[in-house]
Amino acid sequence: MSIAVEDTTAPSLSARRVRKRFGAVQALDGVSFDLNPQEWLGLLGPNGAGKTTLMSSIAGLLRPDEGEFELFGQRVSPWASSRARALLGIVPQEIALYSLLSSRENLEVFGRLHGLTGPDLYQRVKWALGWTGLASRADEQIGGFSGGMKRRLNIACAVLHEPRVVLLDEPTVGVDPQGRRKIWHMLDELRNNGAALIHSSHQLQEIETTCDRVMILDHGSLLASGRVGDLADTLAAGLKTVTIFFNRPPDSLDLGEGFLIQGRIGEGSVRDAGRELPDLLARISSAGLEVVSLEVSTPDLEAVFSGLTGTELRD
Amino acid sequence: MIWTIFRIGWLHLKRDRVALLLTFALPIVFFSIFAVVFSDLDTDHLEALEAVLVLEDEGTTGERFAALLEQEPALLTHRLETGDGRALREIAAEQVQERLVDVGIVVPSGFADRLSDSSSEAPAVQVLADSSNPLAGELASGILNAVTVRLTFEELGMIDEASGGEALDSPFSFETIDVVGDDEDKSAVAFLSAGIGVMFLLFAVSGRSGILIDEKESGVLRRVLASKLSLGQLLLGHWLFLAALGFLQVTVMFVWGWAAFGLDLWTAKHLTGFVIMTAVSAAAAAAFGLFLASLCRTRIQLAGVSAVVILVMSALGGSMFPRYLMPEGLKKLGLLTFNAWALDGYQKVFWYETGLADLKPQVLVLVAVTLVFLLATRMLASRLVRDS
Numbered sequence: 228m229s230i231a232v233e234d235t236t237a238p239s240l241s242a243r244r245v246r247k248r249f250g251a252v253q254a255l256d257g258v259s260f261d262l263n264p265q266e267w268l269g270l271l272g273p274n275g276a277g278k279t280t281l282m283s284s285i286a287g288l289l290r291p292d293e294g295e296f297e298l299f300g301q302r303v304s305p306w307a308s309s310r311a312r313a314l315l316g317i318v319p320q321e322i323a324l325y326s327l328l329s330s331r332e333n334l335e336v337f338g339r340l341h342g343l344t345g346p347d348l349y350q351r352v353k354w355a356l357g358w359t360g361l362a363s364r365a366d367e368q369i370g371g372f373s374g375g376m377k378r379r380l381n382i383a384c385a386v387l388h389e390p391r392v393v394l395l396d397e398p399t400v401g402v403d404p405q406g407r408r409k410i411w412h413m414l415d416e417l418r419n420n421g422a423a424l425i426h427s428s429h430q431l432q433e434i435e436t437t438c439d440r441v442m443i444l445d446h447g448s449l450l451a452s453g454r455v456g457d458l459a460d461t462l463a464a465g466l467k468t469v470t471i472f473f474n475r476p477p478d479s480l481d482l483g484e485g486f487l488i489q490g491r492i493g494e495g496s497v498r499d500a501g502r503e504l505p506d507l508l509a510r511i512s513s514a515g516l517e518v519v520s521l522e523v524s525t526p527d528l529e530a531v532f533s534g535l536t537g538t539e540l541r542d
Numbered sequence: 543m544i545w546t547i548f549r550i551g552w553l554h555l556k557r558d559r560v561a562l563l564l565t566f567a568l569p570i571v572f573f574s575i576f577a578v579v580f581s582d583l584d585t586d587h588l589e590a591l592e593a594v595l596v597l598e599d600e601g602t603t604g605e606r607f608a609a610l611l612e613q614e615p616a617l618l619t620h621r622l623e624t625g626d627g628r629a630l631r632e633i634a635a636e637q638v639q640e641r642l643v644d645v646g647i648v649v650p651s652g653f654a655d656r657l658s659d660s661s662s663e664a665p666a667v668q669v670l671a672d673s674s675n676p677l678a679g680e681l682a683s684g685i686l687n688a689v690t691v692r693l694t695f696e697e698l699g700m701i702d703e704a705s706g707g708e709a710l711d712s713p714f715s716f717e718t719i720d721v722v723g724d725d726e727d728k729s730a731v732a733f734l735s736a737g738i739g740v741m742f743l744l745f746a747v748s749g750r751s752g753i754l755i756d757e758k759e760s761g762v763l764r765r766v767l768a769s770k771l772s773l774g775q776l777l778l779g780h781w782l783f784l785a786a787l788g789f790l791q792v793t794v795m796f797v798w799g800w801a802a803f804g805l806d807l808w809t810a811k812h813l814t815g816f817v818i819m820t821a822v823s824a825a826a827a828a829a830f831g832l833f834l835a836s837l838c839r840t841r842i843q844l845a846g847v848s849a850v851v852i853l854v855m856s857a858l859g860g861s862m863f864p865r866y867l868m869p870e871g872l873k874k875l876g877l878l879t880f881n882a883w884a885l886d887g888y889q890k891v892f893w894y895e896t897g898l899a900d901l902k903p904q905v906l907v908l909v910a911v912t913l914v915f916l917l918a919t920r921m922l923a924s925r926l927v928r929d930s
Contacts, residue, residue: 323761
């Protein structure tokens, strides 16, 4: 029962200068971005950055003070628009399910609330049970399910009506690595079937692995947006991270400004590895040390995040 | 170590205002309500019982009996003397049925015949009572008993402190006639079914209305509101379920009252009145339950607040003891409660056998209560969404 979209060339979702204030706190401060069709967009930010407020505003659960959203080129007021509700799928961070109901019953309830009935509902529930791998436990109450099973059902209940934009708030929190990979696979399938995803997460590695693009939000403002690799390159402006493992902890060693030595490891940044590494190696040799291994790498997302927000992600 | 555990208990209690209220304030409130009700039963403070007197005996003993009754401070006696062609005892019974007086007293002709001939069969003095107000009948019988003892001593010239009349076999007999219901036991069952039924109706719906809080805490509320369902529709759906649940619960209780205790349920008039009163009571209770749930932030808070509010309302509203036991002030205060209106309606159906049109005030009040609580719930529920 997917809803037809008039403008297939327009971004799936656009936010324009969205602002929202709660008392003295500016939760969103002029956020603008586009989400392209079939794009998987990561949303990163420390706690209180405004991620949930942004998600809730898109979902129509909060009314922004200023700004607007467009879905496929059409301005929407999600607060009241049934069209927007049909185009959007919301996966909350909580396991937002009825724990005394079975998987099938939960799917039927949320399918009906999204307007599915009769054979359509039956087909979509059947699809969801297969998609989540829960067909064999369809009629069990979900209270006894593992965290991963509940998370998969949590996602399925949000996409039964085949939304074109899916908002995922920490969809894998508390799930083991194997379970996470299963969920990534499910989300990839959704994207391949035509949905665009906004994926909020604390898992940097998850965002790096799964998302096409990442947006970093802090204090309600969008600090950066781009492909993960490009973002790191842009921010680091050509700097490379050098990590050196010594044969023993040095007594006294100076590798230059910005290098830290802890135990047998020295770490720092260089702008031109080809020209600067020989000097570093000479200093190490003069100190009577041997190099066990040496790595030169592009700064990762965590380094980008810390550089932009000045904080660790879990702070 | 043990002191630490003690301290944890104290800190939890201190910071849980509802628990504090339940622990200290609720017993005081209950104590006060019971004290006010039952201290009023003390004869020193007893409000006079209002009685209509029909004196069919035309002799001097009858007149003396009437005079003694009129002197009795615990009895406010009005003598019925003209009936415009109708039997006076019939008018007296009507006044009791219409609750214009508490009891009727009929002194039949020849009631004192045994004073002169102890072997004669004297007719009994009749107390026309309302079995839904058994206390009035009992009090009236007690007063009559005291008056006849005095009359016996006067008439037989046996006022003798030494004998005290202890061994005297009373020449008078009494008969209490229920002029409202015809079976006191069944009326008591009807009273209990209504009183207990309404109180547990409130407990049941307020407990089940906690689903609103569960939905907020689990995130289901956000998910549901992101679907095609509006907040108003969500509340309406919950209200309908709770009202249906309440209707079923009260029905089960009354059917049990019929099956086990012979409650007179299956007459067209009783059944129709029952359906009307149960529908409006369940509707109002469901709205009230949802209102409490939207007022509270957690399940624990809801359980505590519900217990306090429902127990106090039930005590004041007549679910725990009949409102006719209460002094006027408390009776009026009781009208602020949901229970009082619901119970008055059931009383009209099962005791007073009034026409269905007489249920209008109760029905209107309960419908108004429903609308007010539903509107208040809708306003408070917006906060639930913000908090979710």
